[in-house]
Amino acid sequence: MNGRRGIVNAKRYIMTLQEVSRNKAFNGYVVKYEHDSEELGCKMKFNVFLPEGSEKTKVPGLYFLAGLTCSEDNFMQKSGALENAAKHGIALIAPDTSPRGVKIEGDDESWDFGTGAGFYVDATQEKWKRHYRMYSYVVKELPSIIYKSLPIDENRVSIFGHSMGGHGALTLFLKNPNQYKSVSAFSPIANPTNCPWGHKAFGGYLGNDDKEAWKQYDATELLNSHNGKQLDILVDVGTSDNFLKDQLKLDQLEQVAKSKGLQDQVTVRYQEGYDHSYYFISTFVGDHIDHHAKYLKA
């Protein structure tokens, strides 16, 4: 993977951030930026909440990876997270969920594959591999741009997400435990090698010939091979989430945690009566930011 990209990476990413909009909120600002992405081969947008104080000094950063069909806007507009982030002085960073405007045949045919559904992997299949590189975009290119341009401290960064983005947060963290201080997830797709959404996405982006290659993007598999860093994973999921049983497979994550003796390091809270929506996220997002603040402000 690194071989092909080596030359591009050596050139360093283009650093030009264009400000699209800026809205004051809770004494800070929600700013939308656009930039050229080399990893994805298209223009991309992201939103960042810069809390009060970030005009003077670097602040910790918390990435939120959104779910299927979402853009960079859903979390900022609907989660109600800004108040608590402002209280802690933490910046929030909300990337988009796929390349945009690249026009690959079939990329708009379904809501759970292609546009809005990048699944935070680097595609290996011919048709998708030039543009569908959301793993490298979120782990490498976007941070490299952000830390050079915005007052966010790259040594104090954490990650969380929802659904497909919960899968993204857990896998990015488990693959890069030293890059992120902490991780949490709402309703994550916890075992994508073992559910319909994952089969479709991984089959499409990674191919069906080498299913071993799928495991590097599966939180349950990554937890199974984890050793080293002490974990403190927080997961919330609603008991009325329509996707809980067939798509999220949190029971698999919990089983592996138990079999590895990590049950004290992986907390899955089943929230009675809550569903898969942003109303659910907004109810518990304060808890999650408190969780990350423990590590970001330690």
Place this chain on the structure above:
Amino acid sequence: MNGRRGIVNAKRYIMTLQEVSRNKAFNGYVVKYEHDSEELGCKMKFNVFLPEGSEKTKVPGLYFLAGLTCSEDNFMQKSGALENAAKHGIALIAPDTSPRGVKIEGDDESWDFGTGAGFYVDATQEKWKRHYRMYSYVVKELPSIIYKSLPIDENRVSIFGHSMGGHGALTLFLKNPNQYKSVSAFSPIANPTNCPWGHKAFGGYLGNDDKEAWKQYDATELLNSHNGKQLDILVDVGTSDNFLKDQLKLDQLEQVAKSKGLQDQVTVRYQEGYDHSYYFISTFVGDHIDHHAKYLKA
């Protein structure tokens, strides 16, 4: 106005509420209902947040009237109001902003007139008067349906809103001071007889022949003729609101308040650097709900 509607009113409104969706949030529920509206001659939707406890006893209710282009969803999804409403045990009620699906020629031609822009008036012009009756819908029909079907106490009800809905909240309150315990507004169109949005809407719905008739829907005019009930109006507006000078005309409202000796009863807070968006609303919505809670829970 009452003559023509008398027969309809005598029949009483059809009380059938159809539940469209239900999402748990902050231990309560956001429920979307659909119903047939006689006032508007179409099917209408609204959202209500029913806090924990409302399954056992009636709770106070707080209407939020949304702005141009909005539906019943914007406030519930973007304002971040649910947490504070849940804390106070107050129900939130978010109606739509115009009749829907009535297909009047020209109703979709602009974003500031027709669909999504009912302006909370009862139209008198031939083309609009059958359907564009958002004043009577919000003041009479919707409450009548809600109080018969949902656990909201009709004796403890207040109202607030944003922009066009801030105009709606102020005028509905000033015209019906005994129906609402308190009022507040974000960035309201405070003097619509004196601004482009108001000229277009009132000219269209009420006609240009009798501009005296416009005054019954103008908060500044209503304040000018107000006597009786002690007021405690709270208004927040951003100093970076692009509409502040030409459309909102809060200076007119303040001038009238002063000339009537009501300056202590009308508080307009100019929030430095904030704009017209829901990010602004979300920053101060907690203050507004606290304001209403004083009266709703007195």
